[in-house]
Amino acid sequence: MLELYKKNSPAIHKLLSIMCGLAVWHVLATVIVADSSFLVSPLAVAAKSYEMLFQTAELYPHLLASSSIFFYGYLLSIAAGVPLGFLMALSPAVRDYVHPWMTTLYTTPRIAFAPVLLLWLGIGAGAKVAIVFLGCVFPILINSYYGMRVVNREFVELARSFRLTRLALFWKILLPASVPFILSGLRLALGRGLTGVAIAEWFGATEGLGYLIFFAGQTLNVPVLFVGVTAFALLGILGFEILRKVEEIATPWRKKLQT
Amino acid sequence: MLRKDLRRGFLSIVAGLLLWEILARLLLENELLIPPPSSVVRSFWKLASTGQLNRHFAATVLEFTYGFAAACVVGIALGYLMGMYKWFDEWMDPWIATLYSIPIITVVPLIIIWFGLGMLSKVIVVFKITAVEIILNTAAGIKTIDPVWLEVSKSLRLSRWETTYKIRLPAALPYIVTGMRLGVGRALLGVIIAELLASNAGLGYLLRDASETWDSPKLFVTVVLLAAMGIVSFTLIKKGEQKLAPWRETAEW
Numbered sequence: 001m002l003e004l005y006k007k008n009s010p011a012i013h014k015l016l017s018i019m020c021g022l023a024v025w026h027v028l029a030t031v032i033v034a035d036s037s038f039l040v041s042p043l044a045v046a047a048k049s050y051e052m053l054f055q056t057a058e059l060y061p062h063l064l065a066s067s068s069i070f071f072y073g074y075l076l077s078i079a080a081g082v083p084l085g086f087l088m089a090l091s092p093a094v095r096d097y098v099h100p101w102m103t104t105l106y107t108t109p110r111i112a113f114a115p116v117l118l119l120w121l122g123i124g125a126g127a128k129v130a131i132v133f134l135g136c137v138f139p140i141l142i143n144s145y146y147g148m149r150v151v152n153r154e155f156v157e158l159a160r161s162f163r164l165t166r167l168a169l170f171w172k173i174l175l176p177a178s179v180p181f182i183l184s185g186l187r188l189a190l191g192r193g194l195t196g197v198a199i200a201e202w203f204g205a206t207e208g209l210g211y212l213i214f215f216a217g218q219t220l221n222v223p224v225l226f227v228g229v230t231a232f233a234l235l236g237i238l239g240f241e242i243l244r245k246v247e248e249i250a251t252p253w254r255k256k257l258q259t
Numbered sequence: 260m261l262r263k264d265l266r267r268g269f270l271s272i273v274a275g276l277l278l279w280e281i282l283a284r285l286l287l288e289n290e291l292l293i294p295p296p297s298s299v300v301r302s303f304w305k306l307a308s309t310g311q312l313n314r315h316f317a318a319t320v321l322e323f324t325y326g327f328a329a330a331c332v333v334g335i336a337l338g339y340l341m342g343m344y345k346w347f348d349e350w351m352d353p354w355i356a357t358l359y360s361i362p363i364i365t366v367v368p369l370i371i372i373w374f375g376l377g378m379l380s381k382v383i384v385v386f387k388i389t390a391v392e393i394i395l396n397t398a399a400g401i402k403t404i405d406p407v408w409l410e411v412s413k414s415l416r417l418s419r420w421e422t423t424y425k426i427r428l429p430a431a432l433p434y435i436v437t438g439m440r441l442g443v444g445r446a447l448l449g450v451i452i453a454e455l456l457a458s459n460a461g462l463g464y465l466l467r468d469a470s471e472t473w474d475s476p477k478l479f480v481t482v483v484l485l486a487a488m489g490i491v492s493f494t495l496i497k498k499g500e501q502k503l504a505p506w507r508e509t510a511e512w
Contacts, residue, residue: 013349021354038372096267101275107489109448111455111463112482115470119478120292195362199452210365217368217456225369233361240360 037220048223049230063231065208069125070197070235073132077189081137082182085144086174095145106138110192114199123204128197135196136189143185147178183247190239194232209235294476299483302476311465316484318460322378323450326385330442333386334393335435339423341394342401342431351394358391363445364452376457384449389442393435400434401427432503440496447489462488 005012022042029041036044052059088095114131121127151174159173201210213228215221276296283295294302306312341348367384374380404427412422454463462481469477 010345010349013346014353017350018353092264093267096264097271099264100268100272103490104486107444107493108482108486109444109451109489111448111451112466112485115466115478116482119470119475191360191362195364195448198362198364202456213365213368217372220372222369222372225372229361229365229369232365233357236360236362 037222040222040226044223045226045230049227052224052227059212059227059231061207062209062212062228065205066197066201066210067235069128069200069208070132070193072125073129073196074136074189074193076129077133077136077140077193078186080133081140081185082144085141086148086178088141089145089148102138102141105134106142110135110196111199114203118203127203128200128205131200132193132196135192135199139188139192140182140185143181143188144178147181147185148174150181151177179250180247183243183250186246187240187243190243191236194236194239198232291473291475294479298476299479302474303480303483306477306480312480312484315461315465318378318458319450319454319462319488322381322454322461323385323446325378326382326450327389327439327442327446329382330386330389330393330446331439334390334438335397335428337390338394338397338435338438339401339428339431341398343427348398355391355394358387359395363388363449367449367453367456371453371457376459381450381453381458381461384453385446388446388449389439392442392445393438396434396438396441397431400431403434404430433500436496436500436503440493440500443492443496444489447485447492451485 026041026043029039029044033039049059084098088098110131113134114127117127117130117134121130155173155177156169159169164172197208198210198213201208202214205211209228209231213225213232216224216228279293280295280297283293303312337351341351363384366387370383370387371380374383408426408430409422412426417425450461451463451466454461455467456463458464462485466478466481466485469475469481
């Protein structure tokens with residue numbers, strides 16, 4: 001028994017911590033606060049999610065709307081970010097001209113652009129995708145840039161001694177070497193993109209998880225609020241797992257190095 | 260003469276602004292869609308001279324500072340404990356991971372329900388965002404300390420307190436600053452969103468006010484101000500990071 005504990009103590013501690021936390025939350029919600037427009041027990045949240053998933057099925061349209069916005073924005077930012085990042089890494093002139101604009105756009109809190117984009121693109125899907133795009137594109141761009149910049153010189157020299165053409169150099173050396181960097185950019189972009197979805201759906205949306213949360217907040221519907229937040233967290237975790245799988249497939253040499 | 264890359268950057272900004280002005284004046288002639296830079300400047304001047312800008316700016320900066328300061332104190336303490344004691348790390352880990360993986364802004368409505376429309380809810384938002392980053396990074400810094408340093412402190416017979424103060428915390432300092440840098444950008448976003456949702460002062464409020472009254476020059480003033488705030492805070496932290504840990508390569512952006 002003791003041995004079993006010693007072997008798995010981190011997992012046991014984590015499990016205990018989650019159980020205790022949930023218990024404290026339950027007691028806090030039902031006994032101390034006892035106000036359902038303020039805080040509800042995790043049991044009530046679970047019951048509400050069950051209801052929204054299997055009984056009224058009202059969660060699905062929101063999930064679908066949010067995922068499709070996220071998907072389009074994410075794909076667009078990969079399509080724009082990776083080539084531009086490469087271009088900046090390969091040409092100092094492009095880098096110098098683009099750099100100040102990028103710094104400005106990247107360090108500005110994204111929310112500032114939301115009303116402007118809405119003004120330009122209307123309250124349809126276009127503005128929402130643009131807001132997600134704006135959140136995702138910079139981590140991807142910057143990481144592609146870095147990935148290509150820090151490619152090991154020896155690889156390049158090796159390619160030269162094999163007399164690879166410029167195109168072959170790009171496809172066989174530079175691109176594969178920067179894949180791990182691009183992937184870590186994708187990982188960063190995931191979280192920012194989800195935040196972008198929520199921001200986008202606060203402005204003039206009629207469906208989506210962000211709308212659900214926003215509306216629940218306005219109407220003090222705390223159980224639905226928690227369901228929305230949980231759904232977002234789960235989407236984020238799902239995305240990370242998918243990316244991890246992609247990483248395993250795209251960079252097989254890493255696994256070999258580890259073992 | 261300036262360095263070549265700086266000169267090009269400057270040129271790019273000036274050309275962009277000029278192009279914007281010309282396009283807005285000649286082609287679009289629609290202040291609502293894209294106000295030219297000159298009317299943005301005029302609107303800025305108007306807002307600044309009436310003292311409105313000061314009030315909103317001060318509110319945001321104050322909220323940000325309170326939340327940030329509290330997050331530094333709590334974050335470093337919790338991060339230190341997590342780095343030092345394995346069981347504490349294991350107990351905290353699921354909750355920190357949960358807090359970390361939930362997009363910040365989805366909990367903003369909840370925080371407003373709990374802490375009201377006033378300043379406190381915004382301070383809490385900033386606190387939550389920054390604290391998580393600092394905790395994670397401090398814990399990492401404490402954990403990855405070079406064992407040789409600890410051996411040195413043992414052979415010098417430093418007390419626990421001295422080891423903490425003279426060895427462990429300074430060793431973790433670059434990590435802590437990295438956590439702060441990551442926190443700043445996100446916290447700025449968080450505070451603006453919280454103000455946008457419910458408040459009567461701050462740059463987020465100004466943003467909503469401008470967009471709801473279709474006052475595009477004012478909207479652009481706010482956007483430019485937010486950009487400036489982001490750049491200034493980012494540069495300051497980056498300078499600090501370079502000073503504290505010159506051996507570490509810091510992010511370019």
